[in-house]
Amino acid sequence: xxxxxxxxxxxxxxxxxxxxxxxxxxxxxxxxxxxxxxxxxxxxxxxxxxxxxxxxxxxxxxxxxxxxxxxxxxxxxxxxxxxxxxxxxxxxxxxxxxxxxxxxxxxxxxxx
Amino acid sequence: xxxxxxxxxxxxxxxxxxxxxxxxxxxxxxxxxxxxxxxxxxxxxxxxxxxxxxxxxxxxxxxxxxxxxxxxxxxxxxxxxxxxxxxxxxxxxxxxxxxxxxxxxxxxxxxxxxx
Numbered sequence: 001x002x003x004x005x006x007x008x009x010x011x012x013x014x015x016x017x018x019x020x021x022x023x024x025x026x027x028x029x030x031x032x033x034x035x036x037x038x039x040x041x042x043x044x045x046x047x048x049x050x051x052x053x054x055x056x057x058x059x060x061x062x063x064x065x066x067x068x069x070x071x072x073x074x075x076x077x078x079x080x081x082x083x084x085x086x087x088x089x090x091x092x093x094x095x096x097x098x099x100x101x102x103x104x105x106x107x108x109x110x111x112x
Numbered sequence: 113x114x115x116x117x118x119x120x121x122x123x124x125x126x127x128x129x130x131x132x133x134x135x136x137x138x139x140x141x142x143x144x145x146x147x148x149x150x151x152x153x154x155x156x157x158x159x160x161x162x163x164x165x166x167x168x169x170x171x172x173x174x175x176x177x178x179x180x181x182x183x184x185x186x187x188x189x190x191x192x193x194x195x196x197x198x199x200x201x202x203x204x205x206x207x208x209x210x211x212x213x214x215x216x217x218x219x220x221x222x223x224x225x226x227x
Contacts, residue, residue, distance in 0.1 A: 004154075034215045043116070043203055043218030044155065089154050091215070099145060099168065100215065102154030 003027045004092050006103035015112045019077040023090030023103055026071065031095040035064060035075045038087045038105070047088070048075070080110045116219035118204050124225045125194055132190045133222045137206030144187050145216060146179055147203040148172065155203055161187060162209065194226045 005024045013019045023033075031052045036044035050057040050064045050073070057064050063076045077084055090103040117136040125131050137144045142163050147155035158177070159169045163184035173179075176194075181187040191198055201223050205216035 006154075009152075036215070036218075041220070043205070043220045045218070046215045049215060091154075099157045099160055100155075101157070102147075104152065104154045 001026070002103075003030075003101050004090055004103040006090055006106050008106050009104070010107040010109070012109045012111060013080045015082055015110055016079045019075075019080045019084065019108055019110065021075040021077075021088050021090075021106050021108065023073050023075075024071055025073075025090075025092055027092070027094075027101075028071070029094045030092040030101075032093050033064070033066060033073050034091045034100065035062075036089040036091060036102075037084075038089065044089055077108075080108075082110050082112050084108060085110045116204055116206055116217050118202075118219035118222050120222055121220065122223045122225075124227060127196060127226055128193055130190065130192045131194060131224065132188050133202055133204075133224075135187045135189070135204030135219060136185075137187070137204070138217055140208065141206035141217070142184065142209050143207045144181055145205045145207070146187070146189050147205065149201040149203060149221070150199075158189075191224075194224075196226045199224055199226045 034049040035047040037047045038044040048059050048062045050066050066073045087105045087107050089105045091100040093100050119134045145160040146158040149155045157170050159179050161181040176192045179189045201221045203221045205218040207216045
């Protein structure tokens with residue numbers, strides 16, 4: 001049973017435009033949601049997170065939106081840059097410091 | 113501190129052989145996690161330690177897999193009698209206790225190929 005789902009395996013966006021990556025989850029006990037970015041031959045690196053008491057968190061070009069009633073979150077990247085091309089993983093955990101559960105990832109390609 | 117280090121970066125082994133991977137976490141992090149990632153999948157949780165205590169093991173961790181973290185510092189993951197299905201990227205991560213919203217710091221992984 002996949003608790004964190006990223007239904008789009010890939011996304012292609014033009015440089016300067018907005019990238020929107022989506023994530024759905026099934027476990028209503030999840031309290032923290034994180035986005036990780038992964039380049040080839042490297043481990044995932046933390047990008048941005050949001051706790052369930054918020055509906056939006058912004059950090060520079062990156063904004064994460066959380067819709068708890070829909071069990072849905074999204075990552076917006078504005079403006080997109082070629083260096084943003086990577087695989088993006090959505091992850092979630094409960095408040096009990098349980099291990100992170102990851103989605104399958106979305107490969108973002110930003111075209112110059 | 114240079115982050116989370118994993119050794120080796122790549123390992124090719126013959127089916128049936130044993131392999132051992134090492135992970136050195138960030139020194140002040142008392143939690144250490146092992147994940148496995150196969151092609152087209154996200155990282156899948158295997159096991160984690162708080163200091164030297166192994167607190168949770170996934171059902172993915174068959175009895176051929178064993179992990180240790182002696183003295184709460186580095187950790188090793190051993191796979192006995194490797195199978196082709198064990199081919200994957202093995203990721204180690206660490207975090208401070210009470211990780212809040214900052215998640216984990218991952219190493220670059222060990223890519224295992226079983227031939």
